[in-house]
Amino acid sequence: MRIPYRPLAIGLMTLAFSAFVLARAQAGDRHFFAPVTDPVVKEECGSCHLAFAPSMLPARSWQRMMGELDKHFGDNASLDATTAEKIASYLVANAGDAGGQRYSNKLLKGVAPGAAPQRITELPKWVSEHRKVPDWEWRHKEVRTKANCVACHTAAEQGYYEE
Amino acid sequence: MKNILVVTSGIVAMILSTATFAGPREDLLAQYAAAAKTASFSAARGQALHTQNFSGGKPDTPSCTTCHGKDTRGAGRALTGKTIEPVAVSVAPTRHTDPAKVEKWFKRNCTEVLGRECTAQEKGDWLTFVIGQ
Numbered sequence: 212m213r214i215p216y217r218p219l220a221i222g223l224m225t226l227a228f229s230a231f232v233l234a235r236a237q238a239g240d241r242h243f244f245a246p247v248t249d250p251v252v253k254e255e256c257g258s259c260h261l262a263f264a265p266s267m268l269p270a271r272s273w274q275r276m277m278g279e280l281d282k283h284f285g286d287n288a289s290l291d292a293t294t295a296e297k298i299a300s301y302l303v304a305n306a307g308d309a310g311g312q313r314y315s316n317k318l319l320k321g322v323a324p325g326a327a328p329q330r331i332t333e334l335p336k337w338v339s340e341h342r343k344v345p346d347w348e349w350r351h352k353e354v355r356t357k358a359n360c361v362a363c364h365t366a367a368e369q370g371y372y373e374e
Numbered sequence: 375m376k377n378i379l380v381v382t383s384g385i386v387a388m389i390l391s392t393a394t395f396a397g398p399r400e401d402l403l404a405q406y407a408a409a410a411k412t413a414s415f416s417a418a419r420g421q422a423l424h425t426q427n428f429s430g431g432k433p434d435t436p437s438c439t440t441c442h443g444k445d446t447r448g449a450g451r452a453l454t455g456k457t458i459e460p461v462a463v464s465v466a467p468t469r470h471t472d473p474a475k476v477e478k479w480f481k482r483n484c485t486e487v488l489g490r491e492c493t494a495q496e497k498g499d500w501l502t503f504v505i506g507q
Contacts, residue, residue, distance in 0.1 A: 286486075353455070355453070355454070356455060358455075361456070362455055
C-alpha cells in the first residue's frame with residue numbers, strides 16, 4: 212500500500228494551523244477582535260466598508276448608531292425596521308463592554324463612562340496605537356481613510372490587527 | 375397534421391421553458407417596464423446614465439463610475455476604500471438576482487449621485503446595460 216504522504220502532510224499542516232489560530236484566539240490575543248459572523252450583519256454593514264468588529268465599541272455606541280442610520284457619517288444607510296433591530300441586537304450582544312470581552316476593553320480604555328463614541332478611529336486608545344503612522348501613509352491612495360483598516364491590517368476580515 | 379401538432383407543441387414547450395427560466399433579473403425588468411409603461415429599455419441610455427456626471431447629488435459622488443468604475447467588468451471601489459465586485463453580469467453572474475438588494479441600492483446610490491431616486495425607465499436602462507456587459 213502506498214502511503215499518501217502529500218495529503219497527509221497537508222492535512223496535518225491545516226490542523227496545526229487551525230490549532231495555532233484557535234490557540235491565539237482563545238488566549239485572547241490583544242490583536243484579535245472576533246469578526247462579524249452573522250450573515251445579515253455582514254451583508255448590511257459590510258458592503259460599504261469592512262464589517263467592523265462589534266467588540267470595538269460599547270453597546271451604547273451601537274444603539275445610538277442604529278437609531279440614526281439615515282445620517283450615517285454623511286451616508287444614508289437606512290434599513291427596514293426589522294432588519295435594523297436584528298442587527299442592533301447582534302451588535303449590542305457582542306459589544307466591547309458585553310460580558311467576557313476583556314481584550315477589547317483595552318481598545319475602549321479612556322472612553323468616558325456613559326459616552327457613546329461613534330468612531331472607532333476616534334477612540335483614545337485607537338489614536339494612541341496609530342500615533343506613529345506617518346501622515347503620508349493615511350493619504351496614500353490605497354488607504355484613503357482611517358476607516359479602511361484592511362489596507363494596513365490585511366487580516367482584519369478575520370479579526371487580526373497587527374502590522 | 376400530426377407533424378404540425380408536434381411542431382406546435384414543441385414551440386409551446388420552448389416558450390414555457392424560457393418562461394420558467396426567466397430569472398429574477400428578467401422579472402425585475404418586466405416590473406420596471408410595467409411601472410415605466412414602456413416596452414423598451416436601452417443599454418446605450420443605461421451606459422450614459424452610468425458614466426454621466428450629475429450635479430444634483432453629493433459633490434464627492436458625481437457619477438456611478440465614482441464607485442463602480444467606468445469598466446463595469448472591473449472591480450470598483452467605495453469612498454471608504456473597500457473593493458466593490460464588478461457589476462457586469464458576464465463576469466459576476468449572480469449580480470442583480472436579489473430584487474430587494476437591487477432596489478435598496480438603486481435607492482441609495484441614485485440619491486447619492488442624482489440627488490433623487492431613479493425612475494423605473496432609468497433603472498431598466500441601467501440594468502439592461504449591465505446585463506449586456
